[in-house]
Amino acid sequence: MEEILRQALVILRATWQHRRLGMLVAWVVGAIAAGVILRIPDKYEASARIFVDTQSILKPLMSGLAVQPNVEQQVMMLSRTLISRPNVEKLIRMADLDLNLNGKAEREALTERLTKTLTISSVGRDNLYTIAYRDSDPGKAQRVVQALVSIFVESSLGDKRQDSDSARKFIDEQIRNYEKKLQDAEGRLKEFKLRNVDLYTADGKNSTEHLSELTNMLNSSRLALREAENSRDAMRRQIVGEEPVLLPEAPGADSGVSLPEIDGRIDTQKRNLDNLLQRYTDQHPDVVGARRLIKDLEDQKRQELIARKKFAAANPGSSVSNNPVYQQLKVSLAESEANVASLRARVSEYESRYRRAVDLLKTQPQLEAEYTQLNRDYDIHKKNYEQLVTRRESAELSGDLESAGSVADFRLIDPPRASPNPVAPNRLILLPTGLVLALVTGLFAAFIASQIRPVFFDGKTLRDVTGLPLLGTVSLIPNEARRTKERTSLHRFLLATAGLVIAYGAGIAMLTFLSQRAA
Template structure:
């Protein structure tokens, strides 16, 4: 630390020898800076403030129905990206600055000046933006700020409409694409069902489900068939204990009826009507029922013929006792039901055999059907979502056009500056005076290094590397001391004069600017 202080003191002593050179350069640089600062052209700043109101009563009311863009973020991005070359060229035409340029280089220079001079500042949270521009002509600065404010408002509205139109066009295009995909998926599903109609289940069940369902139906039909057979056997056993009572023949044989056969025919016809309500003519139950009816009618005709041949006493209408006739009717109904159940059991057995024979084919069909249904469901869900988004976009457009979601309000119109905003000559003068002092100090240091001197023998020995045998002291001389004292006073006066001159010039420039 002691060595550093000793070296610093040595450097200052060397610089002190050439202090007049530094003072002279300080005066020269300071005077030149004062002239340059005084001759700098004035620049006038025009400003305007715009408030963007992004709050609307409709926004919370239409939440969930309309698209709610982040308007604050959009406006902030707009303020940072507004000053671009296309916008600046448009601003030149809006502010009539194109009348002042006559060549391409001049226009390029003007574009560069505007892009570097235009400023848009915002508070960030309150959406309050300040637009400013400096120019040598106050009216021209005002025109530029007016054009920039108009461009700011128009760009905000146009960009919002462009974003909405672009989104709507994209959604419409996607809807058309998904309509085509949905139609193609429907056609593939329809063709697949037509090709495999005989193997597909109407309930949409897979192979295992179909097999289980048919097996369950077959077991149920067999159970009902056994119950019907047992019921028929029980009825027949009851009929063995009842004797029919025959009454005289009716005069006309054509009107003869056989109750037990007619009851069975009526029961079978009711069953046929019930089957036709559920199945077609080609259904096995319907065909079996019709066959039973035909057999009963043939049996009736045969019985009438036999009684006609037996003689008039035996040909007539049978009228058994009520219990016997009721049991006959129950027996005929039971036999009709047995025939129907037998046909149903045969149909289920054929269906089950068909399913078991297609054991290898049906799982592939089920997998392909599941894939087709999955693709169709995905396309349909995306299509419905896009349609919903399109309606939301339409509502958003209508809401924006009706209520003005983002409203631009001019708080302060572009001002016409009366006083120059730049340059700040007083501040520049103070900075230039400090710079002049630094230039003078640098000159003294440079000369001291070019013409070094040694203040003591130790410094001389360290620099030359030679032994110093001794030093000669300078004797005091009153006249020399008085001369040095006058020199110090003169230097102090020069420094004080420089400081006073800087203060006077700074005050004068401030008064001139203010």
């Protein structure tokens, strides 16, 4: 550390030896810097503020019906891409900046300069934008800002209508394609239903339920057929039996004589009575009424048998075929035969339907899979078609909404105005900077001179630099004349330094006075 301090002191002493050269360089540099700073042309700034109002009343009203563009993002992107080469060239024409241009090179230079100096900045988060431009001519700066404001407003949402038309054309083409697909799917579905009409019943039941219903109906029809055949066979036995049942017999034989009409009713009422006794007691009105009806039917049967016996006794020579009861049995037998034939036809039809249902049930899984696939394709095409129609309506509403011009409202808060006083250069900052630059340059010049013409102040430094043995050193004892000369030189240096600082201070004071007077 001590060695470093010693070397620093040596360098400072060597630099101090060339202080007059350093001060001269500082004055020269200071004068040049002051001249340059004072000759920098004044820059006047023109600015304007624009507010973009994106809170339109149509936005909540059309929510869900029309496509809502992100207006804030579009405006932000527009502000960032507004200063493009085509817009700058358009701005040059609008602001009449090309009147004094000679050749393409000057136009290119002006375009590049405007691209670098034009500024568009966002103020906070309230969609407030500031457009600014600086130029030595305040009128030109104001024209440039006015032209840029016009371009900014005109370019707000310029191509959105064209984008909506292109989107609507694309959607219309897709709708036509899906209409054709939907018609083809409907045709295939209709042909499948016509080919397999047996899959569907009027009440909407599936094949399993339909087969179960056919099985029940077939069993019921077979049971009714057996009952009809048994009734018919009983009638036949009465008619073609060895002894006719219509002739009078011994007392007590009435119980073995059958009258189909009355006996059928008696059997029905007895079954009804059994059902009633399972739910009610003997004193229930329905039970009492059923028993009374059975008793009346039995009395009617006895009266009918008595009448037949009387007729047989009164006509002992009449044949069985001429007996009216016999004739009645023949008629009943014919009716039973017709009923049996009808039931046989019904059973045959139900059996045929049952077999068809069984055959259909075997192939039903494959048919159902084919139907499901057809129905799935139809549903997908229908869903896409409906969505496209909805999107087309939304696109039309969006286009109308954009044509209304109220999605975003551009308001000019502060019109383009050029500042009356120059905003650049800031000479109050540049002049102190020039003074510091002059002093640093003078110090650097003195240091360089000390390195070019080095001076040794002690024996150790001389011995280290030359590498030669040092026998001794001779000290200089200054006399009064030398001390006076050194004091004079120091005073001159201090006066020169103070003069440079005072000169710059006077310039700064003068500029401050003039700026306050102009304000």
